[in-house]
Amino acid sequence: MASPDFATIAALYRHPVKGFTPEPLGEASLGAGRAFPGDRLRAVEIGPSGFDPASPDHISKMRFTVLARLPGIARVRTRWDEATDTLTVSAPDATDLTVRLGLAGDDRRLEAWLTDFLGEQATAPLRLLDGAGHRFMDDPAGAVSVLNLASVRDLSRRLGEEVDPLRFRANVWVEGWPAWVENDWTGRDLVLGEARLRVVKPIVRCVAAHANPDTGIRDIDVVSALHDLYGHRWCGLYLSVEAGGVLRPGDRAELI
Template sequence: MRIERICRYPVKGLSAEVLGAVRLTAGEGLPEDRRFAFAQGDSPFDPAAPAWLQKRHFACLMANAKVAAIRAAYDAPSQLLALQAPGQAPLQADLATEAGRSQAAAWMTEFLGEEARGALRFAMAPGHAFTDIAAKAVSLIGLASIQALEAKAGMALDPLRFRANILFSGAAPFAEFDWIGREILLGGARLRVFKRTQRCAATEVNPETAERDARPQRWLREHFGHADLGVYAEVLEGGLVATGDALAPVQPDLLG
Protein backbone atom coordinates (compact mmCIF):
# COMPACT_ATOMS: atom_id res chain seq x y z
CA MET A 1 0.00 0.00 0.00
CA ARG A 2 1.14 3.52 -0.79
CA ILE A 3 0.59 6.96 0.73
CA GLU A 4 -0.98 9.12 -1.98
CA ARG A 5 -1.72 12.37 -0.17
CA ILE A 6 -0.93 13.99 3.18
CA CYS A 7 -3.18 16.82 4.38
CA ARG A 8 -3.54 18.96 7.42
CA TYR A 9 -6.13 21.60 8.25
CA PRO A 10 -4.57 24.39 10.31
CA VAL A 11 -7.96 26.05 10.95
CA LYS A 12 -10.87 23.80 11.86
CA GLY A 13 -13.41 23.67 9.04
CA LEU A 14 -11.28 25.56 6.52
CA SER A 15 -9.27 24.42 3.50
CA ALA A 16 -6.54 21.79 3.40
CA GLU A 17 -2.79 22.20 3.21
CA VAL A 18 -1.28 19.40 1.11
CA LEU A 19 2.16 18.28 2.30
CA GLY A 20 4.90 16.37 0.58
CA ALA A 21 6.19 15.06 3.89
CA VAL A 22 5.62 15.48 7.60
CA ARG A 23 7.38 14.34 10.76
CA LEU A 24 5.07 12.62 13.21
CA THR A 25 5.66 12.65 16.98
CA ALA A 26 4.53 9.97 19.42
CA GLY A 27 1.25 10.86 21.10
CA GLU A 28 0.46 13.71 18.72
CA GLY A 29 -1.49 14.30 15.52
CA LEU A 30 -0.04 16.03 12.47
CA PRO A 31 1.82 19.20 13.45
CA GLU A 32 -0.38 22.30 12.99
CA ASP A 33 -3.46 20.18 12.22
CA ARG A 34 -6.65 21.77 13.61
CA ARG A 35 -4.46 24.05 15.71
CA PHE A 36 -6.92 26.93 15.41
CA ALA A 37 -10.68 27.37 15.29
CA PHE A 38 -13.30 30.09 15.20
CA ALA A 39 -15.37 29.71 18.35
CA GLN A 40 -19.01 30.72 18.05
CA GLY A 41 -20.10 33.57 20.30
CA ASP A 42 -21.89 31.20 22.67
CA SER A 43 -19.07 28.62 22.73
CA PRO A 44 -17.80 27.73 26.23
CA PHE A 45 -14.23 27.22 24.99
CA ASP A 46 -11.78 28.65 27.52
CA PRO A 47 -8.19 29.10 26.24
CA ALA A 48 -6.96 29.24 29.84
CA ALA A 49 -8.36 25.75 30.46
CA PRO A 50 -8.67 24.17 27.01
CA ALA A 51 -10.87 21.09 26.80
CA TRP A 52 -12.30 19.13 23.92
CA LEU A 53 -15.69 20.34 22.71
CA GLN A 54 -18.06 19.12 20.03
CA LYS A 55 -17.69 20.78 16.64
CA ARG A 56 -21.01 22.63 16.93
CA HIS A 57 -19.26 25.09 19.25
CA PHE A 58 -17.09 26.29 16.35
CA ALA A 59 -17.52 27.41 12.76
CA CYS A 60 -17.63 24.06 10.96
CA LEU A 61 -18.78 22.43 7.74
CA MET A 62 -21.40 20.35 9.53
CA ALA A 63 -23.38 23.49 10.40
CA ASN A 64 -21.86 26.14 8.12
CA ALA A 65 -21.48 24.83 4.57
CA LYS A 66 -20.43 28.25 3.31
CA VAL A 67 -17.04 28.04 5.06
CA ALA A 68 -15.97 25.64 2.29
CA ALA A 69 -15.76 28.72 0.06
CA ILE A 70 -12.98 30.19 2.22
CA ARG A 71 -9.41 29.65 1.05
CA ALA A 72 -7.07 29.73 4.02
CA ALA A 73 -3.28 29.63 4.07
CA TYR A 74 -1.22 29.51 7.25
CA ASP A 75 2.53 30.09 7.39
CA ALA A 76 3.81 28.66 10.66
CA PRO A 77 7.21 30.43 10.80
CA SER A 78 5.68 33.88 10.41
CA GLN A 79 2.35 32.98 12.11
CA LEU A 80 0.47 34.72 9.31
CA LEU A 81 -2.99 33.51 8.33
CA ALA A 82 -4.39 34.55 4.94
CA LEU A 83 -8.14 34.31 4.36
CA GLN A 84 -10.07 34.98 1.20
CA ALA A 85 -13.64 34.28 0.09
CA PRO A 86 -15.99 35.46 -2.65
CA GLY A 87 -17.58 38.81 -1.92
CA GLN A 88 -15.29 39.66 0.97
CA ALA A 89 -12.03 41.60 1.15
CA PRO A 90 -9.04 39.27 1.70
CA LEU A 91 -7.29 39.37 5.05
CA GLN A 92 -3.78 38.65 6.25
CA ALA A 93 -3.74 38.36 10.03
CA ASP A 94 -0.74 38.10 12.34
CA LEU A 95 -1.77 35.39 14.78
CA ALA A 96 1.12 36.26 17.08
CA THR A 97 -0.76 39.42 18.08
CA GLU A 98 -4.08 39.99 19.78
CA ALA A 99 -4.92 42.55 17.11
CA GLY A 100 -4.36 39.99 14.35
CA ARG A 101 -6.47 37.36 16.07
CA SER A 102 -9.26 39.90 16.58
CA GLN A 103 -9.11 40.86 12.90
CA ALA A 104 -9.46 37.21 11.89
CA ALA A 105 -12.44 36.74 14.24
CA ALA A 106 -14.16 39.86 12.93
CA TRP A 107 -13.59 38.72 9.34
CA MET A 108 -15.19 35.34 10.04
CA THR A 109 -18.09 36.90 11.93
CA GLU A 110 -18.82 39.11 8.94
CA PHE A 111 -18.51 36.18 6.56
CA LEU A 112 -20.90 33.94 8.49
CA GLY A 113 -23.48 36.69 8.81
CA GLU A 114 -26.72 35.24 10.17
CA GLU A 115 -25.00 31.94 10.92
CA ALA A 116 -22.74 33.63 13.48
CA ARG A 117 -24.05 33.12 17.00
CA GLY A 118 -22.75 36.45 18.24
CA ALA A 119 -19.21 37.68 17.69
CA LEU A 120 -16.87 34.79 16.95
CA ARG A 121 -13.56 34.43 18.79
CA PHE A 122 -10.30 33.20 17.33
CA ALA A 123 -9.52 30.13 19.43
CA MET A 124 -6.10 28.68 20.14
CA ALA A 125 -4.28 27.20 23.11
CA PRO A 126 -0.79 25.69 23.46
CA GLY A 127 -0.85 21.94 22.83
CA HIS A 128 -4.57 21.89 22.05
CA ALA A 129 -6.06 20.65 18.76
CA PHE A 130 -9.66 21.27 17.67
CA THR A 131 -10.22 17.76 16.37
CA ASP A 132 -13.49 15.85 16.02
CA ILE A 133 -12.48 13.35 18.71
CA ALA A 134 -10.80 14.04 22.03
CA ALA A 135 -7.82 11.75 21.40
CA LYS A 136 -4.83 13.06 19.48
CA ALA A 137 -4.71 10.98 16.33
CA VAL A 138 -3.98 10.73 12.62
CA SER A 139 -6.92 10.00 10.31
CA LEU A 140 -6.55 7.66 7.34
CA ILE A 141 -8.79 6.62 4.45
CA GLY A 142 -8.19 4.10 1.70
CA LEU A 143 -9.00 5.53 -1.72
CA ALA A 144 -10.67 2.21 -2.59
CA SER A 145 -13.20 2.83 0.19
CA ILE A 146 -14.13 6.18 -1.33
CA GLN A 147 -14.33 4.60 -4.76
CA ALA A 148 -16.68 1.90 -3.46
CA LEU A 149 -18.98 4.60 -2.12
CA GLU A 150 -18.76 6.50 -5.41
CA ALA A 151 -19.85 3.39 -7.29
CA LYS A 152 -22.93 2.98 -5.12
CA ALA A 153 -23.74 6.71 -5.16
CA GLY A 154 -23.29 7.06 -8.91
CA MET A 155 -21.24 10.24 -8.57
CA ALA A 156 -17.66 11.32 -8.02
CA LEU A 157 -16.76 12.33 -4.46
CA ASP A 158 -13.74 14.54 -3.90
CA PRO A 159 -11.66 12.86 -1.16
CA LEU A 160 -11.27 16.29 0.46
CA ARG A 161 -14.91 15.98 1.57
CA PHE A 162 -13.69 13.52 4.17
CA ARG A 163 -10.81 15.66 5.49
CA ALA A 164 -8.40 12.81 6.22
CA ASN A 165 -4.76 13.36 7.06
CA ILE A 166 -3.60 10.36 5.02
CA LEU A 167 -5.08 9.00 1.79
CA PHE A 168 -3.61 5.71 0.64
CA SER A 169 -3.95 3.28 -2.24
CA GLY A 170 -3.46 -0.45 -2.71
CA ALA A 171 -6.00 -1.87 -0.24
CA ALA A 172 -9.42 -3.42 -0.74
CA PRO A 173 -12.46 -1.25 0.05
CA PHE A 174 -12.85 -0.75 3.80
CA ALA A 175 -9.81 -2.93 4.52
CA GLU A 176 -8.73 -0.34 7.09
CA PHE A 177 -11.59 -1.45 9.34
CA ASP A 178 -9.76 -4.77 9.80
CA TRP A 179 -6.83 -2.91 11.36
CA ILE A 180 -8.70 -1.80 14.49
CA GLY A 181 -6.50 -2.75 17.44
CA ARG A 182 -3.52 -3.44 15.18
CA GLU A 183 -0.32 -1.54 14.51
CA ILE A 184 0.68 -0.18 11.13
CA LEU A 185 3.92 1.12 9.69
CA LEU A 186 3.40 4.45 7.97
CA GLY A 187 6.59 5.65 6.30
CA GLY A 188 9.08 5.95 9.16
CA ALA A 189 6.43 5.97 11.90
CA ARG A 190 4.52 3.30 13.78
CA LEU A 191 0.86 3.81 14.66
CA ARG A 192 -1.98 1.85 16.27
CA VAL A 193 -5.41 2.00 14.66
CA PHE A 194 -8.07 2.34 17.35
CA LYS A 195 -11.34 3.67 15.93
CA ARG A 196 -13.47 3.88 12.81
CA THR A 197 -14.39 7.38 11.65
CA GLN A 198 -18.11 8.01 11.83
CA ARG A 199 -19.25 10.51 9.22
CA CYS A 200 -21.41 13.58 9.78
CA ALA A 201 -23.20 16.16 7.64
CA ALA A 202 -19.88 17.89 6.88
CA THR A 203 -19.34 15.32 4.11
CA GLU A 204 -22.41 16.61 2.28
CA VAL A 205 -20.53 19.79 1.39
CA ASN A 206 -18.68 20.02 -1.92
CA PRO A 207 -15.23 21.49 -1.09
CA GLU A 208 -15.13 23.34 -4.42
CA THR A 209 -18.65 24.81 -4.60
CA ALA A 210 -19.60 24.99 -0.88
CA GLU A 211 -22.95 23.41 -1.81
CA ARG A 212 -24.58 20.45 -0.09
CA ASP A 213 -24.80 18.19 -3.12
CA ALA A 214 -24.25 14.67 -1.74
CA ARG A 215 -25.45 12.40 1.09
CA PRO A 216 -22.48 10.20 2.04
CA GLN A 217 -23.91 9.36 5.48
CA ARG A 218 -27.15 8.09 4.01
CA TRP A 219 -25.41 6.23 1.17
CA LEU A 220 -23.03 4.50 3.57
CA ARG A 221 -25.93 3.30 5.72
CA GLU A 222 -28.03 2.23 2.73
CA HIS A 223 -25.30 0.33 0.92
CA PHE A 224 -22.86 -0.74 3.63
CA GLY A 225 -24.89 -0.82 6.85
CA HIS A 226 -22.89 1.82 8.71
CA ALA A 227 -21.91 5.49 8.49
CA ASP A 228 -18.14 4.97 8.78
CA LEU A 229 -15.39 5.87 6.34
CA GLY A 230 -11.75 5.79 7.39
CA VAL A 231 -10.02 5.19 10.71
CA TYR A 232 -8.13 6.98 13.45
CA ALA A 233 -4.67 5.90 14.60
CA GLU A 234 -2.45 7.01 17.46
CA VAL A 235 1.26 7.58 16.84
CA LEU A 236 3.31 5.13 18.89
CA GLU A 237 6.71 5.90 17.39
CA GLY A 238 7.36 9.09 15.48
CA GLY A 239 9.17 9.41 12.20
CA LEU A 240 9.16 11.00 8.77
CA VAL A 241 6.18 10.22 6.55
CA ALA A 242 6.16 11.24 2.87
CA THR A 243 3.97 10.89 -0.18
CA GLY A 244 4.93 7.65 -1.91
CA ASP A 245 5.97 5.93 1.30
CA ALA A 246 4.61 2.50 2.15
CA LEU A 247 1.80 1.71 4.57
CA ALA A 248 1.75 -1.80 5.99
CA PRO A 249 -0.08 -3.49 8.86
CA VAL A 250 2.31 -5.13 11.30
CA GLN A 251 1.89 -8.87 11.53
CA PRO A 252 0.90 -9.89 15.10
CA ASP A 253 3.83 -12.33 15.44
CA LEU A 254 6.25 -9.46 14.77
CA LEU A 255 5.06 -7.32 17.66
CA GLY A 256 7.20 -9.05 20.22
Protein backbone atom coordinates in the same frame (compact mmCIF):
# COMPACT_ATOMS: atom_id res chain seq x y z
CA MET B 1 -8.69 -11.33 7.30
CA ALA B 2 -5.52 -11.61 5.24
CA SER B 3 -3.17 -8.64 5.16
CA PRO B 4 -3.75 -6.33 2.18
CA ASP B 5 -1.22 -5.88 -0.56
CA PHE B 6 1.58 -3.36 -0.11
CA ALA B 7 0.20 0.17 -0.30
CA THR B 8 1.62 3.69 -0.35
CA ILE B 9 0.83 7.13 1.02
CA ALA B 10 -0.85 9.10 -1.75
CA ALA B 11 -1.11 12.51 -0.03
CA LEU B 12 -0.73 14.33 3.28
CA TYR B 13 -2.93 17.17 4.57
CA ARG B 14 -3.09 19.43 7.58
CA HIS B 15 -5.93 21.74 8.66
CA PRO B 16 -4.32 24.57 10.68
CA VAL B 17 -7.68 26.18 11.55
CA LYS B 18 -10.47 23.73 12.32
CA GLY B 19 -13.14 23.68 9.61
CA PHE B 20 -11.12 25.57 7.01
CA THR B 21 -8.88 24.76 4.04
CA PRO B 22 -6.90 21.49 3.92
CA GLU B 23 -3.25 22.17 3.07
CA PRO B 24 -1.18 19.55 1.20
CA LEU B 25 2.24 18.67 2.60
CA GLY B 26 5.38 17.21 1.06
CA GLU B 27 6.26 15.51 4.35
CA ALA B 28 5.18 15.29 7.97
CA SER B 29 7.19 14.35 11.05
CA LEU B 30 5.09 12.42 13.56
CA GLY B 31 5.96 12.24 17.25
CA ALA B 32 5.02 9.40 19.57
CA GLY B 33 1.86 10.24 21.49
CA ARG B 34 1.36 13.46 19.54
CA ALA B 35 -1.10 14.71 16.95
CA PHE B 36 -0.50 15.30 13.25
CA PRO B 37 1.78 18.35 12.85
CA GLY B 38 0.06 21.66 12.12
CA ASP B 39 -3.40 20.14 12.37
CA ARG B 40 -6.41 21.78 14.12
CA LEU B 41 -4.17 24.15 16.06
CA ARG B 42 -6.85 26.82 16.20
CA ALA B 43 -10.62 27.09 15.93
CA VAL B 44 -13.22 29.85 15.62
CA GLU B 45 -15.97 29.59 18.20
CA ILE B 46 -19.52 30.85 17.64
CA GLY B 47 -20.49 32.42 20.93
CA PRO B 48 -18.96 31.21 24.19
CA SER B 49 -17.85 27.61 23.63
CA GLY B 50 -16.71 26.92 27.15
CA PHE B 51 -13.12 26.36 26.04
CA ASP B 52 -10.68 27.13 28.84
CA PRO B 53 -7.06 27.50 27.62
CA ALA B 54 -5.86 27.00 31.19
CA SER B 55 -7.61 23.64 31.34
CA PRO B 56 -8.24 22.58 27.73
CA ASP B 57 -10.72 19.81 27.09
CA HIS B 58 -12.59 18.33 24.15
CA ILE B 59 -15.57 20.42 23.02
CA SER B 60 -18.27 19.54 20.50
CA LYS B 61 -17.40 20.68 16.98
CA MET B 62 -20.87 22.22 16.69
CA ARG B 63 -19.68 25.15 18.82
CA PHE B 64 -17.23 26.16 16.09
CA THR B 65 -17.28 27.35 12.47
CA VAL B 66 -17.19 23.88 10.93
CA LEU B 67 -18.75 22.37 7.80
CA ALA B 68 -21.22 20.34 9.85
CA ARG B 69 -22.75 23.59 11.09
CA LEU B 70 -21.88 26.09 8.33
CA PRO B 71 -21.20 24.29 5.03
CA GLY B 72 -20.71 27.62 3.25
CA ILE B 73 -17.34 28.15 4.94
CA ALA B 74 -15.94 25.77 2.30
CA ARG B 75 -15.95 28.88 0.07
CA VAL B 76 -13.37 30.50 2.34
CA ARG B 77 -9.78 29.70 1.39
CA THR B 78 -7.12 29.91 4.08
CA ARG B 79 -3.35 29.67 3.77
CA TRP B 80 -1.10 29.42 6.82
CA ASP B 81 2.55 30.40 6.77
CA GLU B 82 4.04 28.37 9.58
CA ALA B 83 7.33 30.27 9.74
CA THR B 84 5.65 33.62 10.42
CA ASP B 85 2.37 32.30 11.89
CA THR B 86 0.41 34.40 9.42
CA LEU B 87 -2.93 33.40 7.94
CA THR B 88 -4.35 34.65 4.65
CA VAL B 89 -8.09 34.33 4.02
CA SER B 90 -9.97 34.86 0.78
CA ALA B 91 -13.49 34.27 -0.51
CA PRO B 92 -15.66 35.25 -3.49
CA ASP B 93 -16.69 38.93 -3.34
CA ALA B 94 -14.42 39.59 -0.36
CA THR B 95 -11.08 41.36 -0.04
CA ASP B 96 -8.18 39.12 0.89
CA LEU B 97 -6.89 39.52 4.43
CA THR B 98 -3.55 38.52 5.92
CA VAL B 99 -3.10 38.57 9.70
CA ARG B 100 -0.40 37.64 12.19
CA LEU B 101 -2.08 35.12 14.47
CA GLY B 102 -1.80 35.72 18.20
CA LEU B 103 -1.73 39.50 17.90
CA ALA B 104 -4.93 40.80 19.50
CA GLY B 105 -5.62 43.40 16.82
CA ASP B 106 -5.03 40.95 13.99
CA ASP B 107 -7.18 38.27 15.63
CA ARG B 108 -10.02 40.80 15.92
CA ARG B 109 -9.62 41.75 12.23
CA LEU B 110 -9.90 38.10 11.24
CA GLU B 111 -13.01 37.65 13.38
CA ALA B 112 -14.59 40.74 11.79
CA TRP B 113 -13.77 39.48 8.28
CA LEU B 114 -15.38 36.11 8.99
CA THR B 115 -18.40 37.78 10.59
CA ASP B 116 -18.92 39.88 7.45
CA PHE B 117 -18.59 36.80 5.25
CA LEU B 118 -21.04 34.70 7.28
CA GLY B 119 -23.61 37.47 7.70
CA GLU B 120 -26.75 36.21 9.45
CA GLN B 121 -25.14 32.78 9.91
CA ALA B 122 -22.88 34.30 12.54
CA THR B 123 -25.56 33.92 15.21
CA ALA B 124 -23.20 34.82 18.06
CA PRO B 125 -19.86 36.63 18.33
CA LEU B 126 -16.94 34.85 16.67
CA ARG B 127 -13.67 34.40 18.51
CA LEU B 128 -10.42 32.83 17.34
CA LEU B 129 -9.12 30.28 19.83
CA ASP B 130 -5.51 29.14 20.11
CA GLY B 131 -5.20 25.67 21.58
CA ALA B 132 -1.65 26.42 22.79
CA GLY B 133 -0.85 22.73 22.39
CA HIS B 134 -4.44 21.49 22.59
CA ARG B 135 -5.86 20.20 19.29
CA PHE B 136 -9.46 20.94 18.29
CA MET B 137 -10.26 17.43 17.08
CA ASP B 138 -13.77 16.13 16.32
CA ASP B 139 -12.91 13.17 18.54
CA PRO B 140 -10.31 13.23 21.32
CA ALA B 141 -8.95 9.93 19.97
CA GLY B 142 -8.26 11.43 16.57
CA ALA B 143 -4.53 12.16 16.74
CA VAL B 144 -4.05 11.17 13.08
CA SER B 145 -6.71 10.34 10.51
CA VAL B 146 -6.20 8.03 7.54
CA LEU B 147 -8.38 7.62 4.45
CA ASN B 148 -8.41 4.59 2.13
CA LEU B 149 -8.90 5.99 -1.38
CA ALA B 150 -10.25 2.66 -2.66
CA SER B 151 -13.13 2.92 -0.18
CA VAL B 152 -13.99 6.39 -1.46
CA ARG B 153 -13.89 5.16 -5.06
CA ASP B 154 -16.17 2.25 -4.17
CA LEU B 155 -18.64 4.65 -2.58
CA SER B 156 -18.48 6.82 -5.72
CA ARG B 157 -19.11 3.80 -7.96
CA ARG B 158 -22.11 2.62 -6.00
CA LEU B 159 -23.58 6.12 -5.76
CA GLY B 160 -23.04 6.77 -9.45
CA GLU B 161 -21.28 10.11 -8.81
CA GLU B 162 -17.79 11.16 -7.79
CA VAL B 163 -17.15 11.70 -4.10
CA ASP B 164 -14.16 13.98 -3.55
CA PRO B 165 -11.82 12.55 -0.87
CA LEU B 166 -11.41 16.11 0.46
CA ARG B 167 -14.91 15.80 1.93
CA PHE B 168 -13.43 13.57 4.63
CA ARG B 169 -10.69 15.99 5.77
CA ALA B 170 -8.15 13.26 6.56
CA ASN B 171 -4.45 13.73 7.26
CA VAL B 172 -3.13 10.73 5.31
CA TRP B 173 -4.53 9.35 2.05
CA VAL B 174 -3.52 5.77 1.18
CA GLU B 175 -3.55 4.05 -2.20
CA GLY B 176 -3.35 0.28 -2.64
CA TRP B 177 -5.57 -1.19 0.09
CA PRO B 178 -8.74 -3.08 -0.92
CA ALA B 179 -11.93 -1.09 -0.37
CA TRP B 180 -13.22 -1.09 3.22
CA VAL B 181 -10.60 -3.56 4.49
CA GLU B 182 -9.61 -0.96 7.11
CA ASN B 183 -12.91 -1.32 8.99
CA ASP B 184 -11.60 -4.49 10.69
CA TRP B 185 -8.28 -3.06 11.88
CA THR B 186 -9.12 -1.66 15.34
CA GLY B 187 -6.18 -2.43 17.65
CA ARG B 188 -3.84 -3.29 14.77
CA ASP B 189 -0.59 -1.48 13.96
CA LEU B 190 0.29 0.28 10.73
CA VAL B 191 3.63 1.44 9.36
CA LEU B 192 3.32 4.78 7.57
CA GLY B 193 6.69 5.85 6.21
CA GLU B 194 9.10 5.73 9.17
CA ALA B 195 6.33 5.90 11.80
CA ARG B 196 4.31 3.18 13.51
CA LEU B 197 0.71 3.90 14.45
CA ARG B 198 -2.10 1.98 16.14
CA VAL B 199 -5.66 1.96 14.83
CA VAL B 200 -7.99 3.38 17.49
CA LYS B 201 -11.30 3.04 15.64
CA PRO B 202 -13.09 3.77 12.35
CA ILE B 203 -14.32 7.34 11.87
CA VAL B 204 -18.09 7.81 12.10
CA ARG B 205 -19.09 10.36 9.48
CA CYS B 206 -21.46 13.31 9.92
CA VAL B 207 -23.11 15.92 7.70
CA ALA B 208 -19.78 17.72 7.24
CA ALA B 209 -19.07 15.23 4.43
CA HIS B 210 -22.27 16.33 2.66
CA ALA B 211 -20.70 19.70 1.77
CA ASN B 212 -19.03 20.10 -1.59
CA PRO B 213 -15.46 21.20 -0.74
CA ASP B 214 -15.50 23.77 -3.57
CA THR B 215 -18.99 25.27 -3.38
CA GLY B 216 -20.04 24.58 0.21
CA ILE B 217 -23.38 23.20 -1.04
CA ARG B 218 -24.67 20.02 0.60
CA ASP B 219 -25.05 18.04 -2.60
CA ILE B 220 -24.40 14.40 -1.52
CA ASP B 221 -25.98 12.72 1.51
CA VAL B 222 -22.86 10.77 2.40
CA VAL B 223 -24.11 9.59 5.80
CA SER B 224 -27.29 8.02 4.41
CA ALA B 225 -25.34 6.51 1.50
CA LEU B 226 -22.89 4.82 3.86
CA HIS B 227 -25.69 3.47 6.02
CA ASP B 228 -27.88 2.30 3.13
CA LEU B 229 -25.08 0.80 1.02
CA TYR B 230 -22.84 -0.69 3.71
CA GLY B 231 -24.78 -0.79 6.97
CA HIS B 232 -22.38 1.58 8.78
CA ARG B 233 -21.37 5.26 8.77
CA TRP B 234 -17.60 4.71 8.71
CA CYS B 235 -15.06 6.12 6.30
CA GLY B 236 -11.46 6.34 7.45
CA LEU B 237 -9.57 5.56 10.64
CA TYR B 238 -8.38 7.34 13.75
CA LEU B 239 -4.88 6.33 14.84
CA SER B 240 -2.46 7.04 17.66
CA VAL B 241 1.28 7.45 17.06
CA GLU B 242 3.25 4.68 18.80
CA ALA B 243 6.68 5.41 17.31
CA GLY B 244 7.48 8.65 15.50
CA GLY B 245 9.09 9.23 12.14
CA VAL B 246 8.85 11.11 8.87
CA LEU B 247 6.28 10.20 6.23
CA ARG B 248 6.03 11.41 2.66
CA PRO B 249 3.82 10.72 -0.36
CA GLY B 250 5.11 7.53 -1.96
CA ASP B 251 6.17 5.98 1.35
CA ARG B 252 4.83 2.58 2.36
CA ALA B 253 1.52 2.16 4.22
CA GLU B 254 1.64 -1.35 5.59
CA LEU B 255 -0.47 -3.31 8.08
CA ILE B 256 1.66 -5.16 10.61
